[in-house]
Amino acid sequence: MNYLFFSILSFAVIIISVDKAIDYYSFVTIEKQMIEKADLSELSFREILAKYDEEPSDQGQTPDVFRTALETLKATGKEVRIYDSQLNLLGHAENGIIVNDGTPVIFKKNIESALQGNYSYSVTEDKRLYFSIPIQDKYYQNVFVFEFVEDLSYFYDIMNRIRSILFMGAGGFLILMTFSSLYIARTTTRPIKYLLAATEQFSKQQFEQVHLNRKDELGMLAAGLNQMGIQLNDYIQYQKQFVSNVSHELKTPLAAIRGFSQYLYEGENEDKDLQKIYYHLVNESERLTALINELLMLARFDKAGPKEIGIEKINISDLTERVVADLRPRAEQKRMTVEVKLAKAAFVYANTILLSHAIANILDNAIKYSNTDTHIRVETFIRQQEAVVQITDQGIGIFMEDIARVQERFYRAENSNVAKGSGLGLSICKEIAEKFGGYIVIESKVSVGTTVSIVLPSL
DSSP: OHHHHHHHHHHHHHHHHHHHHHHHHHHHHHHHHHHHHHHHHHHHHHHHHHHHHHSOOOTTHHHHHHHHHHHHHTTSSSEEEEEETTSOEEEEEETTEEESSOOOOOOHHHHHHHHTTOOEEEEOTTSEEEEEEEEEOTTOOEEEEEEEEEEOHHHHHHHHHHHHHHHHHHHHHHHHHHHHHHHHHHHHHHHHHHHHHHHHHHHTTOOOOOOOOOSSHHHHHHHHHHHHHHHHHHHHHHHHHHHHHHHHHHHHHHHHHHHHHHHHHHHOOSOHHHHHHHHHHHHHHHHHHHHHHHHHHHHHHHHOOHHHHOOEEEEHHHHHHHHHHHHHHHHHHTTOEEEEEOOSOOEEEEOHHHHHHHHHHHHHHHHHTSOTTOEEEEEEEEOSSEEEEEEEOOSSOOOHHHHTTTTSTTOOOTTGGGSOOOSOHHHHHHHHHHHTTOEEEEEEETTTEEEEEEEEEOO
């Protein structure tokens, strides 16, 4: 659309420039014709002056000169006039007839300019051209001014017709160009938008086949995207299956290790160093058990859709209130205050257990990565047909370059070593939100705090 706008703007500038050029050069042509006509009139007038100069002078010579000149030049224009050097009107004729009375309009500036030896003219509002010509005697003195009047209405009529044809043609061309541009843009941009949408779906690991029946470069790009999608899907499925298999295989021996470690820790009362080792084994086995459980949850997500998970109508305000009540004691242990501001009703379709897990995970992160004597704010609200659960802390924050990646599996931010974690928490929250048609938004500033929002379609 920007291309079309600038094309129309450029074309409009060209049309206006052409219109001005037509006016200018047309009037230049008229001016040239008038000068040629003025030269012929001046020549005729001077011949009359030369003729009378050869005859013996008498008192009636001057009236005879302008009368003879008027008779000779009365057909030069629609109206002709003769003035003397004192700006007096000596005689004039209209439509080839000498007029002895009347008060015609006199343009003194034109006459004064002509007496100085210049051609001078004016165009009135009724489209008449008054052209003044200096007439010199044998001593090259400007003794008379000959003025003829031309009706230029025919010229302006022609110009108006040309202008009408020009603008009608320009308007038709603009309409044709607009529809052509829209058609070309539509046929060109539609497949590009389709391919962009396909790449966006690929980024969400939704590998649907791209159908684009074209044999040009866009068709080749679609075929390449299809091939890439197949390979990526195969790789991701293999990776997920591998993680699922390993998690299942590790779960049983890890449970045994955890049980024996707990038994050894509780049974050792004499050797304190050995008791510390057993305690460390218990903690690490618990951490690995939590990691395996999270991996298995992700594996179930990969295999199940929203129908298999089971969804129902949920008031996220009530659900958030219960989650906050469960985790508030943990926050109070760190002398942290939790402020809750909940909408009265914010309904979504989701699974209660999974959504509560996502909210609890984010709130738990806010507690873990915040210092003592800080503040956490939990809100729910409706925004543009979306239900939002927003948790804001005053914790360590996340570096800008890490924000885009903290929702990836196993990725941990650079400054996250202040607390234990597997790097799967936010990834699971992201999976849960996307299963119910939503998404996660993270805003953060290092040493100031982080705001994480779970956004779901509202009912």
